[in-house]
Amino acid sequence: MRKKELIKQLQNLKGRIKPDALWLEKNRGILLSQLKAQISQVGFEFGGGNVFSRIVKKTFALTYKPLVGAAIVLLVVFGFWITTVSATKNSLPGDFLYNIKLTTERIQVNFVFDDEEKTNLEIKFADRRLEEIRQIVSQDSNDPKNRERLEVPLKKFQESMANVNMNLAKIEIKDQQKAVEIASILDSKAQEYVEVLKEQQENMTESAVAEKTDNAIDVSKNTGEKALDLMIRDFEAGQSRILPDEISNKISDRIDSLEKEIEKSKADIKKIIINKVVIAKEAQEAAKDEKEAGAIEAESGAETEETEETEETEEQTEKEVVEDLAEEEIKEESTSEEPKEPAEEVAEEVLPSIEDVEGEPAKAYELLQQARLALRNMQLSKAFELIKEADKIIVSTNKVISANRDILRYFDN
């Protein structure tokens, strides 16, 4: 073969390899809307309160609107693109492409008119948010930058879940049967979310982030509860296509996982109480040591000044010990004072010390046993009520536990 031939063949390759025309066109539309979305976001970043920035914002908002219209027309013309734009798929909060990713997702949802499809999308996006959270937490949870980066996905996750709730309510009005089907999926999804979020929370050292995660957990729980509630209502109305086994399995799963949680709470409470004793002892011993040391010094030397000093510190440490023990709550308050007032309220709620909640897990456990009994008799809504009650107790107990997190971590350090 001669080189010339080869070159000719190479040149022919050009005509041979061509992108899919449809994709080319579709991608063009996506690109355009992404760029526009990005520009509008840059525009909004001007923020702030002065008149100038408001004018800038306004102009951007105005120019943005017709552009959105154009983008929508383009996208409708180029078909139903449920496919995601993979270029942005792997971006994380703080990345350049992340805002584009979020905007693209919103555009996608707005293009779907079917509530079921919308719900599916929102679940998909909630999944993504969780994955992002997981990745950021795994990078380094202590990095203060990561704290900021977690805020957006946590917030967006909750928004997605809120949308899911809303859509489910809409579907229920229109098509009960479909709503039940979706609820069944949602129920297990929500359970999964709660588990993942809790797992991540374990690795978060910042109490502010952990609190925000708490909110996300609450929202997931709420979604799960709503879904299960819908299924139970449907089942008890009598014409449901759900099998009794399926629904009672779901309920008993819930009881199982709550029981596990109770075990964990119990263990945590025990740990905290033991740690408290140990800390107190150590502090006492330290105080004693200093006292002795002070006494020896006082005996041995006429350096009264120094002795006074040691006595002072000794008094201080003693005071600190007392404070540490009796008023962790206040310590909590002072550490979490930064995020403004609501945190104080939380701190007040948390005031009951760990000893006060020692009996709570047992109470919740008792309720769960009653729920099991009710479930055996197929009294589903009764069982569910009992479970909810038990859950409430555990949640408030866990709040007290997390307020005492510092003590819980004592041994780890």
Place this chain on the structure above:
Amino acid sequence: MTDYFKEKYLLFRAKNKDPEAFSKVYDLYAEKIYRYIFFKVRTEEDAQDLTSEVFLKTWQYINESGKDVKNLNALFYKIARNLVVDYYRKLSQQEVLLEQEVLEKQQALISKKDLQDVESKIQMEKVEEKLKELKEEYRDAIILRYVEQLSIKEIAVILEKKSGAVRVILYRALNVLKELMEEKEDEKK
């Protein structure tokens, strides 16, 4: 020359954050960039994903780097090249080696491209296949020079080498490719 000025103009408008202008740039380059990436990755989907990313990255570069873009063509290929490198880095991290994927891709290609001349089709597939066996540098040079017909100067910018070096690479690459092609012919005989 008119193309050159058109490009400059579009670039200028894109720099002033004009997405419409950039979408015209897209029309000019999408096919080329896609083809360039296609020769380097495993599947059509990957080539599509990376192509979209190239355009986003280029837009970002034009608008955020503050640098003056002298040669848009070279910039596109450069960004594409870097993204492909990233792509393989990620792949090796994930360790997904799916021979199956490559096979499917080839089958899809065969069924899709409906070439009249079967013989030339086979021949061409062979070129394509052999191209993938070349080392990165050689493949880049050959694709850019003979498939995309860029000037040596432009290739030099993209590959970050001197023109003379590019000429040498091209010469060697073509020889290696020729050998590879003949090897196969010998086997047949």
